[in-house]
Amino acid sequence: MADDGMLLNFAIGESVIKPEAKFKGGRWRDRLTAKKRSQHHPNPNADLSTRRESKNPNHIQVPSTRPAKRQRTSDSDAHGEDRRSRPQQHPPQRKNPNEFVSSLFTKNPEAQNALEPKNDEPVEDAKPTNAPLIDGIDTFTNLGLSPNLAAHLLTKLELKAPTAIQRSSISQLLKEESDAFIQAETGSGKTLAYLLPLVQRIMALSKATEEAGLHRDSGLFAIILAPTRELCKQISVVLENLLRCANWLVCGTVIGGEKKKSEKARLRKGLNILVATPGRLADHLDNTQVLDVSNVRWLVLDEGDRLMELGFEEELQGIVSKLDARQRPSRIPGVPTRRTTVLCSATLKMNVQRLGEISLKDAVHIKADPTDEDENKNGKDEDEGFRVPAQLKQSYAIVPAKLRLVSLTAYLKRTFIRKGSVMKVIVFVSCADEVDFLYEVFSKKHGQRREDTPEKEEDEEKKSDDEKKDDREALSPHGTIAPGTAFSNPSNPVILHRLHGSLPQHVRTATLNSFSKSTNASVMICTDVASRGLDLPNVDLVIEYDPAFSSDDHTHRIGRTARLGRDGRACIFLQPGCEENYVDILKRGYRDGGKALTRTDATEILKRGFGSTNGSKSKNWEEKTTDWQMDVERWALENPKYLEMARRAFQSHIRAYATHIAAERSMFNIKDLHLGHLAKSFALRDRPGKINVPGLRTSQQETKKDFKAARGGTGQKRKAGASDDVPASSNADDAARRMRAKMREHMAGANEFNLA
Known part of the structure; x- marks a missing residue:
C-alpha cells in the first residue's frame, strides 16, 4: 500500500491501555500460573519498568507487586504504642457464624406468556351442571323406583330429586336389560346412577320368591369393580345405606391390604x-372355592378409564371369561x-x-344430556365432552421452581386467614x-431460633419434640394427622392430614374417615390415590402443587x-416456560373456551400470604418469605432424618416428573x-450432583465406590450394621436378588397405589 503522507500521533495514557507484563524463565506451567495471578491481582502502584533480577536462571522474572516490608525494631512502633494492643484489621464477618444467605428472589425465570388484561365487566355465576334437578317434574318415584326405596332416599339419605345422569340412567336400566355405558362429568352422582337400578332389581327378585325370600345364602347376584381401595370403601358405604331398606340383602368388599383369611370367612x-x-377378585376366583359366581347377573365396571390405565386389562379379561364359563341357570325365579x-x-x-369390546355387548350409551351426543355427531371431539362442572372456578399460578414451597405456604396462609x-x-x-416431606414441614414448630446456652437449646428442642409428639398422638396414633402450624393462626387452627398408597390400608381408611368427618378447618396432602370417585364433603379448594400425569387425571x-x-375452587401450580402451554389444555374443559x-x-401470592397487616413498621413480605425459607433449611440441616426425607422427596419428584404421558x-x-x-x-442447599439424583452422571470415584460395594467390599469384611445401598453377600445370586429388592423399595413411588 502506498504511503499517503499522513502522520498519526495519539497520546494514550496508561490508564486506558495497560502494558502486559512479560514473564521469562522457568517452566511454561509456572509462567502461565504467574500470568493468571497477576491478571486477577493487579497492583496499579507497581512500576513495570523495575524488576527484580534473580541469579537463578530457572527463576521466573515477574513484576514486583508486593510492597516493601517495614523493618520491625520492637514490639512497639515509633509512637510508643503497643502493636499487640492495637485492634487488628479483619475482613467483615457475619454476626452469626451459622447464618447463611438465601437466594430466593434472584435469577428466577419470568413467565413467557403475557398477562391478559383483566375484564372489569361483572361475571355472572354459572349455573351448576351437576346439581339435582329442582323443576319438580322428575322425582325418584317417577323414574320407576319402588315407593319404599324412594321414601328411603327422601327420609334417610335426604335425597329429594335426581341429577341429570341419574334421571337418564335409572329409567334406561330399569326399562331394559341391555348393557350400558354411562358417561357423565365428575361429581354428578354416577354411583347412585347404577346402584339404584341394581338394588331395585334385586329387591324385585326377593318379591318373586314368595315362600322363603332372598337372604345372604341365596348367592352372589352382582359384582362391582373399582380401581382403588378408597373408592371400593366409599361404594360399599353408599350401598350399605341403600340396603337398610332391605335388611335381608348383604353386601361386602374384597380389596387389597386386608387379610385374605377374613375375606374368605x-x-x-x-x-x-x-x-x-x-386384582384381589381375580385372586379369589382362582384360589377361593367358596366364591360361587354362578348366579352373578350384574357386573359394574366403575371408573373404566382408570381401570385400564392401571394395567388391569388382563385381570378384567380373566374375570369376564370366568364369569361366562361359570354361569349356570338359577333356581330362583325371576333371575335373568x-x-x-x-x-x-x-x-x-x-x-x-x-x-x-371386552365386556359389553350391544351397549346403550347413556349421557346426562342427550343434546351433547347430537353435538358430538356434528363434528366435535368426543373427548371434549369430558368437561369440568360449570360452577367450578379454576385458576393457575406461574411459580418459579425456587419459590414453589414458599408460594404453597403463602397460598394456604391466605386461604385460612379468616375462620369459616x-x-x-x-x-x-x-x-x-x-x-411425607410436606407433612413434616407444615407440622413443624416454626420460628424457634436457638440462642442462649447449649443446655437450654437441648431442653427447648426436647420440649418442643415432646409437645409435638403429644399433639400428634392426640390427633392420630398412626402419625398421619397433626396440627398445621405453618398456616394456622390462633383464631383458626388447621388440622393437617397425609394420605398415599404406601401407607397400610387401615391407616389410609382411618385418615380418610377423619378428614371426611372433620368439622374443623383441614388440609389433606395426598397423591392420586384420592383423585378418583371419592365424595369428600365440604371440600372448598383443590390445589395441584404438582401437575397431574395427564389432563384426564x-x-x-x-x-x-x-x-x-x-x-368450588381449584388452582394448579405451573413453572415459567414450556409448562405455560398446559393452559391451553385446561381451557378445553370449559364451555366458554376458558374465559373463566x-x-x-x-x-402476588407471596404478598398476600406473607404481607404485612400491622403497618409499615413490620417486615416486608420479601423478608418474611426469606426468613421462613431459612427456617425450613436450618431445620433440615440440623435434623439428619428430615434431611434424608427431603432428598428422597426431591429424587422421587424428578422420577415422577418423567412419567407424564407422551402427548x-x-x-x-x-x-x-x-x-x-x-x-x-x-x-436442600446441596448441588443436585451431591443429592444423587437418578439420571445424572456420577463421578469416576463414585462409580468405583459403587462397583466395589456391589462386589461386597475390597476384600475386607464389611462392618456390622453398615448402611450401604447394596448389601454384602458372598453369593452373587443372593446379592443380585437383594439388589432388585432394594430397587423395588426405592421405586415404591411408581407402584404406590397398592391395588392388589
Whole structure:
C-alpha cells in the first residue's frame, strides 16, 4: 500500500491501555500460573519498568507487586504504642457464624406468556351442571323406583330429586336389560346412577320368591369393580345405606391390604353384592372355592378409564371369561338368563372402547344430556365432552421452581386467614415421599431460633419434640394427622392430614374417615390415590402443587370439589416456560373456551400470604418469605432424618416428573428442569450432583465406590450394621436378588397405589 503522507500521533495514557507484563524463565506451567495471578491481582502502584533480577536462571522474572516490608525494631512502633494492643484489621464477618444467605428472589425465570388484561365487566355465576334437578317434574318415584326405596332416599339419605345422569340412567336400566355405558362429568352422582337400578332389581327378585325370600345364602347376584381401595370403601358405604331398606340383602368388599383369611370367612357366610378391586377378585376366583359366581347377573365396571390405565386389562379379561364359563341357570325365579354389564367412565378414550369390546355387548350409551351426543355427531371431539362442572372456578399460578414451597405456604396462609371462609383443602402431589416431606414441614414448630446456652437449646428442642409428639398422638396414633402450624393462626387452627398408597390400608381408611368427618378447618396432602370417585364433603379448594400425569387425571383431581351443584375452587401450580402451554389444555374443559380461567403469579401470592397487616413498621413480605425459607433449611440441616426425607422427596419428584404421558411430555420436559432451583423448594442447599439424583452422571470415584460395594467390599469384611445401598453377600445370586429388592423399595413411588 502506498504511503499517503499522513502522520498519526495519539497520546494514550496508561490508564486506558495497560502494558502486559512479560514473564521469562522457568517452566511454561509456572509462567502461565504467574500470568493468571497477576491478571486477577493487579497492583496499579507497581512500576513495570523495575524488576527484580534473580541469579537463578530457572527463576521466573515477574513484576514486583508486593510492597516493601517495614523493618520491625520492637514490639512497639515509633509512637510508643503497643502493636499487640492495637485492634487488628479483619475482613467483615457475619454476626452469626451459622447464618447463611438465601437466594430466593434472584435469577428466577419470568413467565413467557403475557398477562391478559383483566375484564372489569361483572361475571355472572354459572349455573351448576351437576346439581339435582329442582323443576319438580322428575322425582325418584317417577323414574320407576319402588315407593319404599324412594321414601328411603327422601327420609334417610335426604335425597329429594335426581341429577341429570341419574334421571337418564335409572329409567334406561330399569326399562331394559341391555348393557350400558354411562358417561357423565365428575361429581354428578354416577354411583347412585347404577346402584339404584341394581338394588331395585334385586329387591324385585326377593318379591318373586314368595315362600322363603332372598337372604345372604341365596348367592352372589352382582359384582362391582373399582380401581382403588378408597373408592371400593366409599361404594360399599353408599350401598350399605341403600340396603337398610332391605335388611335381608348383604353386601361386602374384597380389596387389597386386608387379610385374605377374613375375606374368605366373609365370602363363606354369603354375600349378595360384592365390591372389589380387580386384582384381589381375580385372586379369589382362582384360589377361593367358596366364591360361587354362578348366579352373578350384574357386573359394574366403575371408573373404566382408570381401570385400564392401571394395567388391569388382563385381570378384567380373566374375570369376564370366568364369569361366562361359570354361569349356570338359577333356581330362583325371576333371575335373568343373561348377565348385564354396566361400564362407567367420564371419557370415550381408546382404552375405554377396548374395555367395552371386552365386556359389553350391544351397549346403550347413556349421557346426562342427550343434546351433547347430537353435538358430538356434528363434528366435535368426543373427548371434549369430558368437561369440568360449570360452577367450578379454576385458576393457575406461574411459580418459579425456587419459590414453589414458599408460594404453597403463602397460598394456604391466605386461604385460612379468616375462620369459616374455607373448611377443607386437598393438596395433590406426584409421589408419596413428597407427601411425607410436606407433612413434616407444615407440622413443624416454626420460628424457634436457638440462642442462649447449649443446655437450654437441648431442653427447648426436647420440649418442643415432646409437645409435638403429644399433639400428634392426640390427633392420630398412626402419625398421619397433626396440627398445621405453618398456616394456622390462633383464631383458626388447621388440622393437617397425609394420605398415599404406601401407607397400610387401615391407616389410609382411618385418615380418610377423619378428614371426611372433620368439622374443623383441614388440609389433606395426598397423591392420586384420592383423585378418583371419592365424595369428600365440604371440600372448598383443590390445589395441584404438582401437575397431574395427564389432563384426564387433572379433571378427576379438581372434581373433588364443586360436587352435586356446590361451589368450588381449584388452582394448579405451573413453572415459567414450556409448562405455560398446559393452559391451553385446561381451557378445553370449559364451555366458554376458558374465559373463566384466571391467572396469578408467585409475587402476588407471596404478598398476600406473607404481607404485612400491622403497618409499615413490620417486615416486608420479601423478608418474611426469606426468613421462613431459612427456617425450613436450618431445620433440615440440623435434623439428619428430615434431611434424608427431603432428598428422597426431591429424587422421587424428578422420577415422577418423567412419567407424564407422551402427548403432554413436551410441556413437562425433564431436560428443562433447573434442578438447582428445584432443590431449593425441598429445603436442600446441596448441588443436585451431591443429592444423587437418578439420571445424572456420577463421578469416576463414585462409580468405583459403587462397583466395589456391589462386589461386597475390597476384600475386607464389611462392618456390622453398615448402611450401604447394596448389601454384602458372598453369593452373587443372593446379592443380585437383594439388589432388585432394594430397587423395588426405592421405586415404591411408581407402584404406590397398592391395588392388589
